[in-house]
Amino acid sequence: xxxxxxxxxxxxxxxxxxxxxxxxxxxxxxxxxxxxxxxxxxxxxxxxxxxxxxxxxxxxxxxxxxxxxxxxxxxxxxxxxxxxxxxxxxxxxxxxxxxxxxxxxxxxxxxxxxxxxxxxxxxxxxxxxxxxxxxxxxxxxxxxxxxxxxxxxxxxxxxxxxxxxxxxxxxxxxxxxxxxxxxxxxxxxxxxxxxxxxxxxxxxxxxxxxxxxxxxxxxxxxxxxxxxxxxxxxxxxxxxxxxxxxxxxxxxxxxxxxxxxxxxxxxxxxxxxxxxxxxxxxxxxxxxxxxxxxxxxxxxxxxxxxxxxxxxxxxxxxxxxxxxxxxxxxxxxxxxxxxxxxxxxxxxxx
Amino acid sequence: xxxxxxxxxxxxxxxxxxxxxxxxxxxxxxxxxxxxxxxxxxxxxxxxxxxxxxxxxxxxxxxxxxxxxxxxxxxxxxxxxxxxxxxxxxxxxxxxxxxxxxxxxxxxxxxxxxxxxxxxxxxxxxxxxxxxxxxxxxxxxxxxxxxxxxxxxxxxxxxxxxxxxxxxxxxxxxxxxxxxxxxxxxxxxxxxxxxxxxxxxxxxxxxxxxxxxxxxxxxxxxxxxxxxxxxxxxxxxxxxxxxxxxxxxxxxxxxxxxxxxxxxxxxxxxxxxxxxx
Numbered sequence: 250x251x252x253x254x255x256x257x258x259x260x261x262x263x264x265x266x267x268x269x270x271x272x273x274x275x276x277x278x279x280x281x282x283x284x285x286x287x288x289x290x291x292x293x294x295x296x297x298x299x300x301x302x303x304x305x306x307x308x309x310x311x312x313x314x315x316x317x318x319x320x321x322x323x324x325x326x327x328x329x330x331x332x333x334x335x336x337x338x339x340x341x342x343x344x345x346x347x348x349x350x351x352x353x354x355x356x357x358x359x360x361x362x363x364x365x366x367x368x369x370x371x372x373x374x375x376x377x378x379x380x381x382x383x384x385x386x387x388x389x390x391x392x393x394x395x396x397x398x399x400x401x402x403x404x405x406x407x408x409x410x411x412x413x414x415x416x417x418x419x420x421x422x423x424x425x426x427x428x429x430x431x432x433x434x435x436x437x438x439x440x441x442x443x444x445x446x447x448x449x450x451x452x453x454x455x456x457x458x459x460x461x462x463x464x465x466x467x468x469x470x471x472x473x474x475x476x477x478x479x480x481x482x483x484x485x486x487x488x489x490x491x492x493x494x495x496x497x498x499x500x501x502x503x504x505x506x507x508x509x510x511x512x513x514x515x516x517x518x519x520x521x522x523x524x525x526x527x528x529x530x531x532x533x534x535x536x537x538x539x540x541x542x543x544x545x546x547x548x549x550x551x552x553x554x555x556x557x558x559x560x561x562x563x564x565x566x567x568x569x570x571x572x573x574x575x576x577x578x579x580x581x582x583x584x585x586x587x588x589x590x591x592x593x594x595x596x597x598x599x
Numbered sequence: 600x601x602x603x604x605x606x607x608x609x610x611x612x613x614x615x616x617x618x619x620x621x622x623x624x625x626x627x628x629x630x631x632x633x634x635x636x637x638x639x640x641x642x643x644x645x646x647x648x649x650x651x652x653x654x655x656x657x658x659x660x661x662x663x664x665x666x667x668x669x670x671x672x673x674x675x676x677x678x679x680x681x682x683x684x685x686x687x688x689x690x691x692x693x694x695x696x697x698x699x700x701x702x703x704x705x706x707x708x709x710x711x712x713x714x715x716x717x718x719x720x721x722x723x724x725x726x727x728x729x730x731x732x733x734x735x736x737x738x739x740x741x742x743x744x745x746x747x748x749x750x751x752x753x754x755x756x757x758x759x760x761x762x763x764x765x766x767x768x769x770x771x772x773x774x775x776x777x778x779x780x781x782x783x784x785x786x787x788x789x790x791x792x793x794x795x796x797x798x799x800x801x802x803x804x805x806x807x808x809x810x811x812x813x814x815x816x817x818x819x820x821x822x823x824x825x826x827x828x829x830x831x832x833x834x835x836x837x838x839x840x841x842x843x844x845x846x847x848x849x850x851x852x853x854x855x856x857x858x859x860x861x862x863x864x865x866x867x868x869x870x871x872x873x874x875x876x
Binding site: 334336358415454456470472581585587592 | 652653654712715716719720721722737738816817820821822823824831834835836837838839840841844
């Protein structure tokens with residue numbers, strides 16, 4: 250193409266861009282004048298990393314239902330990232346209508362900033378967690394190191410991959426599951442539990458900052474013998490890399506991971522989106538949504554849906570954060586705050 | 600009067616100075632002041648309590664020590680790269696020249712992932728190093744040093760290159776005419792002229808290394824007290840919603856970097872004046 254041709258092409262292009270924007274402005278103006286408030290609502294769902302695929306599917310179903318019931322188009326935008334980072338964005342002013350995070354502690358922090366009442370977790374059924382998960386082991390195909398339960402993770406020569414509980418919400422579930430197992434086994438002996446997690450973390454060669462980072466370390470870098478992972482992440486890894494590479498091992502006892510959801514009051518009241526936001530979260534508890542959650546490897550809360558997926562989600566003894574640790578605030582303070590148990594196990598001579 | 604004044608490209612000294620100060624305040628001073636203000640919430644004793652813990656001090660050693668090491672490596676090898684690029688013509692020299700800037704352009708996280716894939720025990724280079732020397736690179740402090748060397752390289756090359764280019768050949772010719780060997784001419788004539796630029800490159804590479812997060816986080820093992828960098832501690836504190844504590848570590852880094860950079864600047868000024876004599 251000669252220079253002159255290129256120039257005229259460029260000009261033509263610019264012209265069309267100009268026309269397009271004029272057209273867009275016209276359409277926008279028309280929409281403003283014809284359709285008052287009713288035509289469209291936009292919601293922002295601020296979530297954590299591994300829920301992306303689930304919410305893409307769920308948002309579609311919700312938009313369809315909302316359209317049918319209210320004749321209104323609703324667009325749900327998604328924001329994903331580390332759970333704590335997402336919470337900080339909301340505290341710092343990100344306009345989230347709803348938050349769907351990895352642990353209640355992160356929503357507690359938003360509540361502390363005044364954006365929503367501190368009793369938020371009682372507003373929806375099941376601790377405001379419409380779906381759950383648990384912590385399982387992902388091991389290499391055939392389980393060459395014969396890892397069956399938490400005790401096997403302490404054996405010399407076994408490398409355990411888990412993210413850093415100080416930076417990753419998911420990793421806190423891992424750590425607490427190990428702690429709960431030791432308590433159960435040793436008749437609630439706290440000192441033994443501390444020794445147990447200390448020994449476990451001696452077998453951890455890398456502390457990635459997030460759950461996805463650890464998954465990459467284990468699956469792609471081929472490092473380690475066992476990955477401590479959310480059940481849904483473990484299933485995603487099987488789906489992604491092939492079931493011929495990894496096996497999922499379910500330990501004898503684990504923790505019930507409850508990713509909570511709630512409406513951000515200060516935002517929905519300002520934007521006038523409360524009705525849609527509340528409908529959005531309530532929809533999570535319906536059979537249709539529970540089915541989508543189960544398909545995306547989250548454990549559904551509704552028994553009839555859970556029954557259909559029983560072979561996917563084996564029965565395992567699960568402790569809860571409220572039952573065994575007195576809630577997230579207490580657990581956070583004791584284990585993960587500066588100078589907490591996790592810091593202590595790294596201080597004495599490594 | 601106005602005829603005598605040296606004409607300037609930008610109009611109005613007052614206007615441009617005003618702009619400069621406002622711009623710097625908005626872009627640099629205000630954010631730094633906000634950082635200091637957050638940290639100030641702790642008070643003096645609170646600040647030192649937050650900063651003088653074994654864990655922060657260990658991370659301080661890792662961040663500053665390895666950044667200095669990486670900057671030193673870059674000073675030596677960046678100098679050689681700059682020398683070759685300026686003094687020799689060879690096929691593909693333009694491409695090599697462009698390659699130097701890649702660490703600037705690459706998102707640091709991508710660099711980190713690429714480096715850790717390469718140096719992981721099953722990576723191309725990592726597996727060989729493991730086999731031949733039993734050396735573990737990824738997920739150790741050595742891995743951090745490699746990431747910091749990678750991102751710091753362009754600073755040395757790009758500061759030394761133009762000075763080397765502008766070095767008058769007459770000086771070297773004169774040295775040769777007076778009977779100096781090539782090594783003497785380099786050591787006595789060329790190198791002193793380049794030293795201030797080299798120091799600048801060293802300082803920039805060091806400063807970049809201290810603040811680096813993205814590329815390091817993937818290749819470091821992030822084990823507390825061993826391979827944990829200061830920026831990671833800031834992230835950890837933020838993850839606990841400890842804004843003030845995070846700001847305190849930030850201020851500590853800023854203070855240390857400032858002192859070191861100031862010292863390097865003074866050294867440089869002193870060397871310039873000595874060379875100009």
